[in-house]
Amino acid sequence: MTMDTPPAFQAVNTIDLVSIKDSKIINVSVYSGRAEITRLFKFSVKTGQNQLNIVGLPxxxxxxxxxxEGRGAATIHDVTVATIAPPPIPTTSPTLKSLLSKKKQDEKALARVQKSLNSLETYLTSVKAEHLDVSKLQEVVRQYDTTAGQLDEKVTELEKQLKETDEAIAEERKKLAGPTGNEKLNLKATIGVFADIEGEVKIALIYAVSCATWSAGYDIRVDMQAQDKPISLIYKASITQSTGEDWDDVPLTLETATPTFGVGVPALTPWTLSVYRPVVPVRSAIRSKSVGMARSMMAMAVMPPGGPPPAQPVVWESEESDIQYRGLQVSSKGNVSATFGVPGLISIPSDGEGHNVTIVKLTLEADMSWVCVPKKDSRVHLRAKIKNASEYTLLAGTASVYVDGSFISKSDVPPVSPDESFDCPLGLDPSIRVTYHPRSKKTSQSGFYNKSTVHTYTQRITVHNTKSSGTPDTLKIKVVDQVPVSEDSTINVKLVQPALVLPSLDVSGTVSSVAGLGEKAKPVKVSSGVVAVWDGADEGGLSGGQGQDDLDVESLxxxxxxxxxxxxxxxxxxGLALQWEVSAPLGTNISGL
Structure with missing residues (x-):
């Protein structure tokens, strides 16, 4: 009977590549705290099974x-990523042994020379004048000087040889320890590729790395003379990475979204009430046993049935798929996230230092306003309410503020979506003078049977715009002050001037007049060009801020x-005047006035 010979096993074609040498980064997407890298490899495969080994991954x-992801007439079978175990470091070598032997010989020779010098010194000190012929004294000194000089030269030469030997030993041990600087690139990827035909295959590795981030920064330049769009905002990004691999001439994309993994909506556990019953003391042994059982039950409750869930297997498509390349346009994706593609190519070394790039330069509109709280500080603060009328989402960051070319301050920019506004302080404006005059007080009594003491206070404020008369703009200045608020029913505070409306309250303490609320939010005209309003209501229609419907009118x-x-x-x-009355029963000692 003839036996068929089984077919021979097909040899696996092994392809060894080094990541940073045999590939090119074709895209980097940087998020806050991480980055996504796309590396492209081109290599030749043989028909049948090929094993691709890529070392040097971060x-x-x-x-x-x-x-x-791949492209070509091939199928990806399996992918594994593992840490490369460093080879054992050899502790010795023939060269190192020879150097150590030479060092030992030099050390012994140096010890002998030092001993000879010591003996020579001992001999010279032992010579006495009565035992030595004076005619031979010069010869003894000459021989001592010659011999000591030769020994000193020997010592110098041996010390030089020992230093050179030590340096050679250190260099040899450094060689034995292997190359340094690649401890951050110690991962290896093994990819099984089955090729239908022999030829070139392109494979892209896409992976996320930590130790990479970017943060937003701004230069805000204000031109006070500009009538239209006085704000020039330069949107910058500071990119930092220490992943171990340099990004050389790569297309870079900055993402404002933050990837999250395993973050779901939290669930509320039942919240129950019961009557408190003190715990009866038990013996320590019984208590320890109960605690141990309770911990075991808690551990069983936390662990899902059948142990931890198994990892989901990676499913690879056998059909060809093209590698996707991101565009370089700057685009905004609503109010959730935005993508900034930096034009051209950029290099970011793995040095942990911040590298700045400019994302875009925007020219924006702003409403300028001047604010003063003279009770605390008579200086006037200038601020701008800037509207982000662009398609770009502004991330939280620090801004350097310049007014008319002069650096003013550092300011924090909050997250700002397209068409949203934000406040930007622009420092102090010394050309606006505010005088907070001394407060006047007048006391009187009222009532026939129930006498009350009435204290009337008047506070005058003067605001002077000292800007040049050639300046065409009329400034809008906000001056903030306050009147006291009573926390006792026997003390009554009445605002006399300006005549702002307080809400009327019923017995339960709730607002009883809806119409009163509407009147309360309305400004009161004081004089030509001057209106008074409760602080907070000015953020409505007066200054172009939030709408009147968004105001918390009850809190005004x-x-x-x-x-x-x-x-x-x-x-x-x-000139502004603030007047209020405080009334209380006669003899009441009012605290806080």
């Missing part, structure tokens, strides 16, 4: 994010803060 690579005036909105022309001056 240690900070997230193995869960690792994926492979509860803390006694009010403000004047003054429109003052250059070289103009306005």
């Amino acid at each position: 240690r900070v690579l997230d193995k869960e994010s690792f994926r492979v 005036g509860k803390e006694g803060r009010l403000c004047w909105i003054c429109s003052i022309a250059p070289q103009g001056k306005v």
